[in-house]
Amino acid sequence: MVTIAVDGPSGSGKSSVSKAVAARLGLAYLDTGAMYRAATLWCVRSGVALDDTAAVAAAVRAMPLEMGVDPAAPGVALDGDDVAAAIRTTDVTAVVSQVATNLDVRDELRRRQRAIIADETVGGFSGGHGIVAEGRDITTVVAPDADARVLLVASEEARLRRRSLEVHGVADATSVEATRDQVLRRDRDDSTVSTFHVAADGVVTVDSSDLDFEQTVEAVLTVVERAA
Ligand code: C5P
Numbered sequence: 001m002v003t004i005a006v007d008g009p010s011g012s013g014k015s016s017v018s019k020a021v022a023a024r025l026g027l028a029y030l031d032t033g034a035m036y037r038a039a040t041l042w043c044v045r046s047g048v049a050l051d052d053t054a055a056v057a058a059a060v061r062a063m064p065l066e067m068g069v070d071p072a073a074p075g076v077a078l079d080g081d082d083v084a085a086a087i088r089t090t091d092v093t094a095v096v097s098q099v100a101t102n103l104d105v106r107d108e109l110r111r112r113q114r115a116i117i118a119d120e121t122v123g124g125f126s127g128g129h130g131i132v133a134e135g136r137d138i139t140t141v142v143a144p145d146a147d148a149r150v151l152l153v154a155s156e157e158a159r160l161r162r163r164s165l166e167v168h169g170v171a172d173a174t175s176v177e178a179t180r181d182q183v184l185r186r187d188r189d190d191s192t193v194s195t196f197h198v199a200a201d202g203v204v205t206v207d208s209s210d211l212d213f214e215q216t217v218e219a220v221l222t223v224v225e226r227a228a
Helices: 014-025 030-044 053-061 091-099 103-118 138-142 156-168 173-190 213-227
Strands: 002-007 027-032 066-067 076-078 128-135 148-153 203-205
Touching: 002 014, 002 138, 014 027, 014 128, 014 173, 014 213, 027 030, 027 103, 030 053, 030 066, 030 091, 030 103, 030 128, 076 091, 091 103, 091 173, 103 128, 103 138, 103 156, 128 138, 148 213, 156 173, 203 213
Parallel strands: 002 128, 002 148, 027 128, 148 203
Antiparallel strands: 066 076
């Protein structure tokens, strides 16, 4: 049973890198950001006002969420309905921080995350049992005892370029500018509840600004090997 925790800001590449690391090691993969996104979509679909903190917390506690943890096909379902695409729309992205900064929501989702991570049957897709969990507070709060803990960072320029490519398919000056406000504002809003820009004690920082995807995956795998 191995647990690998990866945190980082938006655009750091943590989702794709964590998924690749999990696939290489035969481990499960947990995208905790997808859980906050699903919680947001659930509240919106249930007609709950996002500024009604008590109603949001109650809705999230009752949320019928299922997380698929196969890195080859990670899924997110609400009441049996596949919402993998719906949780990534700009409408959800624009308001997710509002739900994620609700402390009762965080308590509930952290409880569910710890249960998934502690499940001894998790993973084993090609032999190894355990999980790579990624987000903003995994190295510090959700799994501070993880076997390996990585903070994946990248320069603002690199993060904006990557997010622009992801959202607009190009990274020219206009598209990067259009992405800037969204990425930086979300980081600022998220920073009020998690300190994911600075590595906590024992957490290894990997800076991917000048690394390509494969090099970043290798860098994280090296941290995991050293921790073994
Ligand atoms: O990683 P992703 O961009 O999908 O995360 C969506 C949102 O979920 C973040 O902007 C943040 O508000 C929230 N989040 C969080 N704690 C985590 C993971 C994500 O607050 N561990």
